[in-house]
Amino acid sequence: MTTKGFTEVDANAAQQLLASPERPILIDVREQNEWDAGYLHGATHAPKGTISFAIANIAPDKSAPILLYCAGGVRSAAAAETLAGLGYTNLRSMAGGIKGWSEAGLPVVETTTLTPEQKSRYSRHLLLPGVGAEGQAKLLDARVLLVGAGGLGAPAALYLAAAGVGHLRIIDFDVVEASNLQRQVIHTTERVGMPKVESAAVQIRALNPDVQVEPINGALTVDNVASLLDGVDVVIDGTDTFEARYALNDAAVKLGIPVVHAGVFRFEGQLTVLAPGRGPCYRCLHPTPPPPEMAPGCGVAGVLGVLPGAIGVLQATEALKLLLGIGEPLIGRLLLWDALEGSFTELTVQRDPHCAACGSAATAKGVQS
């Protein structure tokens, strides 16, 4: 069949290809209503009529292996011919389509029940390879804890809410002050004097009614950290005290929950993902905190307003990557951004085998409790 520029494979051969290390990009070329009734795991949706436009985003590399399917195998063959005409060289079409696949006893993913409003709201996510309806459903089911609704937490919370992360638990003990508004864009002039978590909740609900917000007006302590982490998938660390940061770290290590850590100072910021078991924890980087006089904060040193904005949005990006299981999270890598230079520097950070929180001795003795 290669004379047409593509090969036809049956359902069982397709399944073997999908399980192989050279897994092809799987594209469903049926219409929306057919896709909604169920599709194959890991498929990207691109209806036949749009595939010549969509393909550049799905497979920028024309030699990448691609496997197309439809309901019965006719439309996917036509789509493969279209792609061959565009210069794609490694094309397969599944003969028999999803019907043949089901008849062979292979599993079809029941599509998630996104409402018409959600399909519209998240349409740009639904188009993305690696996100799609499955990924959006993961986000809607996810729970993120934001420690702090300030410089870093404000932008992170807004973008996580916009992305449809279904549950945001936010803890902060501050009230909104006029001096926050230069960078904490989740708050407004009108809400000066309101507790930050309430102000954040108002803005999140206005942005996305899909998101359940759980505002907690208080401080993270060693006593409440375990309950704050209950059911949480990822933490955004926007703490600005070392006590809170170490309490968060030790509990997150114990519970195996990744923390997206960041800090900002004047014109510079830093960011890393602390993923228990996969990379270092905060104590691996800094076993002990500095005395307060040696660690000035932004309150005395100042910070360019966009700095925490950009770094907070990078934190949200890392959280989304972790929730979706896509890309290369910043685990074991510390990213420094110098806004004035316009430069990024990446440092390698490693686990400390003797770490009091995540080292082998700590695990054996459970010392972090």
Add this chain to the structure above:
Amino acid sequence: MSVSVRIPPVLRAHVGGVKVVQMSGATLGEVLSALVVAHADLREQIFESDGALRRWVNVYVDGADARHLAGLETPTPAGIEVVILPAMAGGSR
């Protein structure tokens, strides 16, 4: 034998506000000693009284944590970059 030492923003006041200083030395210990001789205020920021690095100050040689290399004995060939990075306080409240 010139090595670039990147000074973090929290410590820049101790070196007259500059971001990068050039130092010489065959090892990290020699480079940092030269640094604190040239900028005396830095000494207590990065060294304990016994000459060890402060535990909250990390130093990276060519992008890797010196503690996972040879510590202050880590060689510093000419042209290499040293980054000093203390624990950062702020989430910007």
